[in-house]
Amino acid sequence: MDNKSDSTNKIENYETSTIKKHIEDIIDYAAPKMDVYEFAIYMYLLRNTRLIGKVKDFFAFRSKRKELPMGASSKKTPTPMSKKSAYDRLISLESKNFIQILDNTYKGKCIQVYYPSEIQGLIKEIENDKKVIDIEEIDFFESHEYKEKILERENRKCFYCFKKLSNEGYVIEHVVSRPEGNNSYRNLVASCRTCNNKKSNLDVNDFIRKLYRENIISDTELTALTQKLEQLKNGELKPDL
Numbered sequence: 273m274d275n276k277s278d279s280t281n282k283i284e285n286y287e288t289s290t291i292k293k294h295i296e297d298i299i300d301y302a303a304p305k306m307d308v309y310e311f312a313i314y315m316y317l318l319r320n321t322r323l324i325g326k327v328k329d330f331f332a333f334r335s336k337r338k339e340l341p342m343g344a345s346s347k348k349t350p351t352p353m354s355k356k357s358a359y360d361r362l363i364s365l366e367s368k369n370f371i372q373i374l375d376n377t378y379k380g381k382c383i384q385v386y387y388p389s390e391i392q393g394l395i396k397e398i399e400n401d402k403k404v405i406d407i408e409e410i411d412f413f414e415s416h417e418y419k420e421k422i423l424e425r426e427n428r429k430c431f432y433c434f435k436k437l438s439n440e441g442y443v444i445e446h447v448v449s450r451p452e453g454n455n456s457y458r459n460l461v462a463s464c465r466t467c468n469n470k471k472s473n474l475d476v477n478d479f480i481r482k483l484y485r486e487n488i489i490s491d492t493e494l495t496a497l498t499q500k501l502e503q504l505k506n507g508e509l510k511p512d513l
Contacts, residue, residue: 423437
């Protein structure tokens with residue numbers, strides 16, 4: 273490969289990674305700060321400035337608002353954003369520092385557009401707003417979302433008998449029955465309905481030995497299950513959040 277080709281590839285790789293980072297920042301940091309109209313205007317401005325090598329340009333929103341991407345509609349010709357809505361969103365975007373209106377002339381408004389990484393404090397503010405989740409404090413029993421996390425941790429198989437589970441054919445089972453047991457990931461497993469009914473209020477160790485005596489699990493599976501229960505108790509089987 274000659275030096276010119278190598279240099280071209282480096283430039284293309286740099287531009288690709290830079291654009292990728294900007295897109296990630298827009299999704300992660302800009303979009304949560306905007307309503308649908310603001311986002312449509314911002315993306316339109318971005319497309320017609322920064323993505324074609326400009327920092328600013330003139331926009332006549334009296335007419336250009338009709339070109340804004342407003343999504344699918346049952347109508348053949350979707351109703352464009354009203355002039356008032358467009359101007360209100362421009363003011364809102366400027367107040368949030370995503371754009372700066374530099375001038376207002378017969379050509380339209382001269383608007384400078386900023387990437388999220390260029391807005392002082394934006395990324396830090398969003399990151400600070402994200403709550404640090406303490407897995408030890410999560411109630412995994414009350415939320416369907418967290419029940420799904422337990423099911424996924426078990427690889428969608430019954431914790432006790434290793435039977436494959438469907439989305440409708442499983443229950444979240446307390447290893448130590450309530451009220452003694454809690455709703456921590458350390459005390460909850462995904463179980464088939466048969467095992468859930470069989471176990472009832474039995475001690476879990478008595479229950480898995482019962483499964484072994486009934487030839488539902490093998491001696492190898494009994495050993496593995498005993499180890500898994502110890503890992504579960506010790507907090508070593510954390511579900512992915």
